[in-house]
Amino acid sequence: MTQSRREFLKSCGALIVSFSAGSLRVLSAQSQGQFGTHPSHIDPEKLDSWLAVGADGIITAYTGKCDFGQGIFTAQSQLVAEELCVPIDRVKLIQCDTSVCPDQGTTSGSQSTPTNFNSESLALAAATAREALLGLAAVKLGERVEQLTVADGIITSNMGRYVRYEELIGNKHFNVLLSATAKRRSSRDWTVLGKPIPSLDRTALMTGQFEFVHHVRIPGMLHGRVVRPPEMGATVVHVDEQSVRSVPGLVKVVVRKNFIGVVAETQYQAALAARKLAVQWNPGPELPSHNSFFDHLRKQPSHDVLSVDSRDIEAQLAAASHVIRAIYTYPYQMHGSVGASCAVAEVKPESATVWSATQSVYPTRSIVAKLLNMPVDTVRVIYVRGSGCYGLNGADAVSFDAAILSQAVGRPVRLQFSRQDEMMWENFGSACVVEHRAGMARDGSIVVWDREDWVASLGNRPGYDIPGNVITGMLLGYEAELPEPRSAKAPGGKFRNQSNTVPSYFAGCVAGGCGGGGTIRSERALTHTVRSPFFTGPLRSPLRIQNTFANECFIDELCAHAKADPVAFRLQHLQNSRVIGVLKAAADAASWQARPSPMANFSRAQTVSGRGIACVAYEGDNGYAALVAEVDVDLQTGTVRPKRFIIALDCGPVSNPDGLRNQTEGGILQGMSRALVEEVTWDNRRVTSVDWETYKSLHLDSEMPTVETVFVTPADRPATGAGETAITVTPAAIGNAIFDATSARLRDLPFTPERVKAALLADRGARA
Amino acid sequence: MKKITLNVNGQQHVVAVDPETPLLFVLSDELGLRGPRFGCGMAQCGACTVIMRGQVVRSCVMPVSAVGQDEVTTLEGLGTPEKPHPIQQAFIEEGAAQCGFCLSGVILTAKAVLDTKPDASDQEIRDALGGILCRCFTHTRMLRAIRKYAEAIRA
Numbered sequence A: 001m002t003q004s005r006r007e008f009l010k011s012c013g014a015l016i017v018s019f020s021a022g023s024l025r026v027l028s029a030q031s032q033g034q035f036g037t038h039p040s041h042i043d044p045e046k047l048d049s050w051l052a053v054g055a056d057g058i059i060t061a062y063t064g065k066c067d068f069g070q071g072i073f074t075a076q077s078q079l080v081a082e083e084l085c086v087p088i089d090r091v092k093l094i095q096c097d098t099s100v101c102p103d104q105g106t107t108s109g110s111q112s113t114p115t116n117f118n119s120e121s122l123a124l125a126a127a128t129a130r131e132a133l134l135g136l137a138a139v140k141l142g143e144r145v146e147q148l149t150v151a152d153g154i155i156t157s158n159m160g161r162y163v164r165y166e167e168l169i170g171n172k173h174f175n176v177l178l179s180a181t182a183k184r185r186s187s188r189d190w191t192v193l194g195k196p197i198p199s200l201d202r203t204a205l206m207t208g209q210f211e212f213v214h215h216v217r218i219p220g221m222l223h224g225r226v227v228r229p230p231e232m233g234a235t236v237v238h239v240d241e242q243s244v245r246s247v248p249g250l251v252k253v254v255v256r257k258n259f260i261g262v263v264a265e266t267q268y269q270a271a272l273a274a275r276k277l278a279v280q281w282n283p284g285p286e287l288p289s290h291n292s293f294f295d296h297l298r299k300q301p302s303h304d305v306l307s308v309d310s311r312d313i314e315a316q317l318a319a320a321s322h323v324i325r326a327i328y329t330y331p332y333q334m335h336g337s338v339g340a341s342c343a344v345a346e347v348k349p350e351s352a353t354v355w356s357a358t359q360s361v362y363p364t365r366s367i368v369a370k371l372l373n374m375p376v377d378t379v380r381v382i383y384v385r386g387s388g389c390y391g392l393n394g395a396d397a398v399s400f401d402a403a404i405l406s407q408a409v410g411r412p413v414r415l416q417f418s419r420q421d422e423m424m425w426e427n428f429g430s431a432c433v434v435e436h437r438a439g440m441a442r443d444g445s446i447v448v449w450d451r452e453d454w455v456a457s458l459g460n461r462p463g464y465d466i467p468g469n470v471i472t473g474m475l476l477g478y479e480a481e482l483p484e485p486r487s488a489k490a491p492g493g494k495f496r497n498q499s500n501t502v503p504s505y506f507a508g509c510v511a512g513g514c515g516g517g518g519t520i521r522s523e524r525a526l527t528h529t530v531r532s533p534f535f536t537g538p539l540r541s542p543l544r545i546q547n548t549f550a551n552e553c554f555i556d557e558l559c560a561h562a563k564a565d566p567v568a569f570r571l572q573h574l575q576n577s578r579v580i581g582v583l584k585a586a587a588d589a590a591s592w593q594a595r596p597s598p599m600a601n602f603s604r605a606q607t608v609s610g611r612g613i614a615c616v617a618y619e620g621d622n623g624y625a626a627l628v629a630e631v632d633v634d635l636q637t638g639t640v641r642p643k644r645f646i647i648a649l650d651c652g653p654v655s656n657p658d659g660l661r662n663q664t665e666g667g668i669l670q671g672m673s674r675a676l677v678e679e680v681t682w683d684n685r686r687v688t689s690v691d692w693e694t695y696k697s698l699h700l701d702s703e704m705p706t707v708e709t710v711f712v713t714p715a716d717r718p719a720t721g722a723g724e725t726a727i728t729v730t731p732a733a734i735g736n737a738i739f740d741a742t743s744a745r746l747r748d749l750p751f752t753p754e755r756v757k758a759a760l761l762a763d764r765g766a767r768a
Numbered sequence B: 001m002k003k004i005t006l007n008v009n010g011q012q013h014v015v016a017v018d019p020e021t022p023l024l025f026v027l028s029d030e031l032g033l034r035g036p037r038f039g040c041g042m043a044q045c046g047a048c049t050v051i052m053r054g055q056v057v058r059s060c061v062m063p064v065s066a067v068g069q070d071e072v073t074t075l076e077g078l079g080t081p082e083k084p085h086p087i088q089q090a091f092i093e094e095g096a097a098q099c100g101f102c103l104s105g106v107i108l109t110a111k112a113v114l115d116t117k118p119d120a121s122d123q124e125i126r127d128a129l130g131g132i133l134c135r136c137f138t139h140t141r142m143l144r145a146i147r148k149y150a151e152a153i154r155a
C-alpha cells in the first residue's frame, strides 16, 4: 500500500509539477501566494498547477481545500466535471499535498465554497482549461471556436469533425495562466453540479475500506505516545527513564523542554510506556473557579474592539420608555472528535514527510520545519482524512508531535493520542459572556441596543509561524497568540461582522456607511478579549454560535416585552433582504402561527410544547439561515426534547443538494447537543471533562427530532459557505422554544435539566 | 510475546504479540484492517466495535488472549465494495455518513440487534445504540438506513 501511494504521488507529481530542487527555490522566491497565504512553489496563477489532462482522458485536479467529511471532495469533483464537460468518474481530485497542490491556506471558516466555486481558484482553472481546449481544438480542426461544442470530453465542430481532450493535450502542459475572463458555465445549464450526486467516499466508508490517517503504514514504522503535563502551566522537573526500563519494545523516551513522548515497537508498548513513565512536574497556576468563571472573565484586563458605536447609547437608554437588560453565558466546548487524533511522520536528515489530518497542510509544513529546524522546502505534508474535526481539533498538534518523535528516533513514527490527551489539551471553543441593554419605544419598537461581550482566548490555529498556539508549541517554549490588553478605538473602515458580534437588527453604521442588516441606529457592540486559562481555537461556527445565541435570544426577550409575534417583530427591525427571505421561508415551511410568546399554557400536563425561531446572516454575508425549533419540555424533570426543526437556508447556488442536506442535518443536531449537554468542566487545577463520561454528547440512542431543510436560492448570487450556518442558529432557536413553552428564559448554555428546573422555579417566583 | 491464532473475517491468522494487547491494536496493526478504529480505548464510543458470537464487542478493551477460537467479524468482513452486505447497502443508499469514523459501532451494533431480533422496535434498536457516538451527528440518516435494513430482513 505504501509503495503504491508513493508510486502514485511520484507519477502525478511528474505529470504536471516540475519540482527539481533548483527550480523549486527560484519559484518559491518569486511567486506570491494568493488566498493570503505564504508563497508556495506551486504557482496558483498557472493553470498547470490546478489541472492536467492525462493521455487516458482522465482529468486530474489539484486542490488546497480538503474533505474531512463535509463533502467538499465530491463537490469539487462535480465542479471540475461540470466546467470541463466530462462525467464525474473521469475526474481525479488530489487534495492538500504540499508537493503537488497549490497553497490555499486552511480549509475552514466556510470559505471553501466561496473560494473554489465562484470565479477564482479551482473554478477559474477549470473554466480556463475548457476555453484553452476549445482554442486548441479550433486550431486543430481549422474551425472557429464559435463553431465548436463540447460534450463528454470531446469537442465537435458543426461540420461533424471531432477531437478528444487527450488528443489535444494528453500528458502535456497547458503553459497558460488562469484567465480572469474565463466564463463559468451558467448554473442553468448544469448537468453535474447542482445535482445530488452520492458522495464519492460512500462505498469505501460503509465497507470499512476507507483509508484514514490512522491507517497510514510506512515500512519500519514505530509507534509513539505523548506524556502530557497533569495541568496547564506545569513544567518538567525530572523524567525517570528507569521507570520504563521494563517495558518491552521501548525505543526511546524523548524529552524536549516540557515536551515528553515515548516511542516503541508497537502501539500497546507505547501506551504502556506512556502510562508507566514517572515524571515529576512543577505545578501550574491555580485555575479560576468554574462556578464564578464568567464574573472572573469580566474583571480581567482585556483587548477591546468596538464593531459599531453610535455614541448616543446612554442618552437613548435614559430616554427610552422601557429598558431591558440580560446577561447570556456560553461555556467552553470541545471539538471532541470520535477518533483520537493521529499522524504519521517520517523524518530523515535531509527531508521530512508528514501524513496529517490537518485542515492546513501548508501552514503545518511551515511549523513542522520550524520545530525540526529544517528548511521549509524539505518538508512535505500530505493530507489524509481523520475523524471529523469541526475545526481545530488535535490534528495539528499530533502532527507536530509525530514529527518531533520521528526526528528523535530517526525512523518513521505513527502517533495517536489517548482520549485524555485529546480532550484535555485541544483548543476549546471559547467561553464567553454577553451583556445586553436595550431601550424600547412606547410603540414596542427597539430604539437603542447596546451589547458588550467578554471572550476567553488563548492560542488559535498555529498558522505559518505561531507554534505556541497549540499545546506542542507551548511545551517547546513558544508563546501563544495573546490578546494584548488595550482599550477600544472608535470603529473605522468598513462595517464588518465576521464573528456575528453585531445582531442582524443593527443598522451597522461605521464611518458614514451602514452595513448592518437592520434598522436600529442607536447601537453599540463592544468586545473584550480576555486571556483564557485553556487553549482556545476555531470550533464550528467560532464565536458566531456564541454571539448568535445571545443576540437571537435577547431579541426574543424584547419581542416578548412588546407582546409581538417573533417573526413579525424581527421583520420589523430587519432590512437585509436575504435574512428576510430565509425568515419568511422558514416560517412558511413551519406553518408558523403569528402570536406572541410565551404560549398561554393553562394545561396541567407534565409536558408542554413550544416553538422558537432564530436567524442569522453568517459572518454578515457568508450564508443566511432561519431555523424554527419545536420542543417539548418536561416540567417535572426539566428535560428538553426537540421534536422538529425546520430550516431555510440561502447559500447561493447549491453544488450538491444531498451533501448540503447532510451537512445541515448534522449541523443542527450537533448544535442541539451543544445546546443541551456539552460543557468543558474543571476543578481548581485541571480540566476534568476528559472522556465521554465526563464530557457529555448526545449518543445514538438519544431521541432525535426530524429536520426539514428548505433551500432559498435567489438568482445570480455567488455561492457562500454552508457548513456552519445551520449550527449557528440552533441553540437560540431551542432557547426561544423553551421560553415559548414555559415562559422561563434560559440564558446559560447548556440547557441542562437542573438549569431548566431552576429557571422554571425563578419564573414562577417572579410571577407569584 | 506469544503466538496467538485468530479467526478473523473467515481467515485464520497467527500473530506474535503480548497477550495483553487489546484486540483492536492486533486487528489494525498486525492484520492491517481498517474497519475497527481507536476512538477512546475505554469502551465509551464504539468506534472499535467487532462482532463475536453474534454479539458486539469493544475490541479496544478486550485483550487478544481472551478471543480464543471465536470468529471475529469486522466492518470489512460483512461485505465488499463490489458486494456490500444489505445493511451496508442501506447505509450507502441513505448516504448515512459524514466523516465515517464511527461506522463500525453504528453498523455492526445495528446488525447484531436485528440478527438476534429481526422485529426489534425502533426503541429497542435505539437502546442498543446507547454507547455509540457519532460526533458528526449523522443520527437521522443512520437511523433511517437501519430502519431500511430492518424492513428488508422482515420482508
Ligand code: FES
Pocket (backbone or CB within 6 Å): B037, B038, B039, B040, B041, B042, B043, B044, B045, B046, B047, B048, B049, B058, B059, B060, B061
Ligand atoms: S475505542 Fe473502543 S469503545 Fe471507543
Ligand code: FES
Pocket (backbone or CB within 6 Å): A069, A338, A387, A388, B097, B098, B099, B100, B101, B102, B103, B133, B134, B135, B136, B137, B138
Ligand atoms: S460520521 Fe463522523 S463521527 Fe459519525
